[in-house]
Amino acid sequence: MDSIGIDIGGTKIAGALVAEDGSIIRHTRRPTPAADGEAILDAVAAMVTELASDGSPRPVGVAAPGFIDLARSTVYHAPNIDWHNEPVRARLRERLPGWEISLDNDANAAGWAEWRFGAGRAVHDMVLLTIGTGVGGAIVTAGQLLRGGFGAAGELGHMLLVPGGRLCGCGRHGCLEQYGSGRALMRYAVELADAGGIGQGLARLRADRGAIDAEGFAELARSGDTGALEALRELGDRLGQAAASLSAILDPELFVLGGGVSIAGDLLVDPVRDAYLAHLPARGSRPEASFAIAALGNDAGVVGAADLARSAGAISRAAD
């Protein structure tokens, strides 16, 4: 049966009707009504009705930022939305009587999509790291999305990387997000420009840094700009350290790198893999994980949410 996935982002809400094979039948999007939870719920309900043009109820999966409970019904806390212990599923059911609705964290939905239909479709155990403005993550192990005891697992941007390090938005010091995000990449680039002796490209980037996006940065790196490549290497070094630590904990077969910065492709993957191998505990005595760029791009959230609405995040995948 097809199902509907809705992905509530910071600037837009994306929605899609998704077939069982993960392909998108129809999609839609709207700007996110900033901070206003009620308006977001109205928008989600309208998008669901719009996507199900025949009017018949289907499973609906909603991906949202923040912490969501294990019952997949309540948002404990979402950044930039006025939801605190908000029973989002019940609120949506009021608007969509008779529909089955479930909630998931947005990064978890994206990770599930990559595992089901994307870069992780051939493995059993996978970790997704999304490198955008911040760092997000998801863990799939033995065919299950790892939700943890309260539903808040996979917040990989907030694993501790540097005790006593940079203050993070989460209130703690030294989180991976402060060292492995797109924002950190920009900081490395500016620091390199300040230090001088790097290519003209980063000097221009610095003059114009408000407007630089991940795509522009990746182009600069692909053109061979020493500073951009060095900043990517610095970012990759931190992400590779984190990946080595995650291998000690989770031992995935595959790390998938997604988010805006992953447009850099091998210029990101190579330094991450190099640092991973340099920092892997007991290297040589244990198997090593592989690395790949996410395959589903911006569709991962809606595709994952739609599939989670059907599968609930547990699939028995026969051993190859």
Next chain:
Amino acid sequence: MDSIGIDIGGTKIAGALVAEDGSIIRHTRRPTPAADGEAILDAVAAMVTELASDGSPRPVGVAAPGFIDLARSTVYHAPNIDWHNEPVRARLRERLPGWEISLDNDANAAGWAEWRFGAGRAVHDMVLLTIGTGVGGAIVTAGQLLRGGFGAAGELGHMLLVPGGRLCGCGRHGCLEQYGSGRALMRYAVELADAGGIGQGLARLRADRGAIDAEGFAELARSGDTGALEALRELGDRLGQAAASLSAILDPELFVLGGGVSIAGDLLVDPVRDAYLAHLPARGSRPEASFAIAALGNDAGVVGAADLARSAGAISRAAD
């Protein structure tokens, strides 16, 4: 059906015939033939035959240190034993024809036992940290022992705590084991004694440190010795940082603290919990884990190995 668990330790091999409820029907032990894999296999086979006094084959679970493959048949690498990609299950089957044999990592077996029958029996998601000479670990999530993609998950002593920090036996710098183990506790105590101004107890400990064990240390702390308490607090601070990071990744309901140092009880749990709460990302916006001391002591390895021989590490536990 009862089953047999064997736990291969650094100094002794423990074995038990274990009932389905986790209780030990009969046990036995032998010194570990140092480094000699063949002699260890001979000892294990003899212990199995001894424990199954009626001679009828039962499931046998063997817990061993080191990395064990996902098929639970081969030891990739074990510290202090000459096993490298050693097909231990096949070698044991040669000695015990007709018996079903499976292998697990020793800390994973202990964690499974605590989750099934011990401190974690009331929760779904649990992390075990064993604080002995080194630091070991195990993860149970959604009723499954987390083995990872290659079988090497749960090596929590080798999660990265301090980038560029102390060199670890695994070849990497800054592993948790260098900051959160019994060996680190001793180091903290000696450093405090060197710095002066601490209680007579630690000065005596320092003079006599070769002979101090976890029990002696815990007694000193319980007697109110300032230095011993401060060293435990320093250890707890590091372990709490690691637990906060593990909450971001795994979000367990419960952390169970085991291993020799856990004999200190609340004098260990309290500082770990304090540091955990101080370092928890987004505290106040998400649920918090609980902390408990392991309940099964030295029996956890044999009980877990015996149960894993039956259950393979996946149990559906009805929601409360």
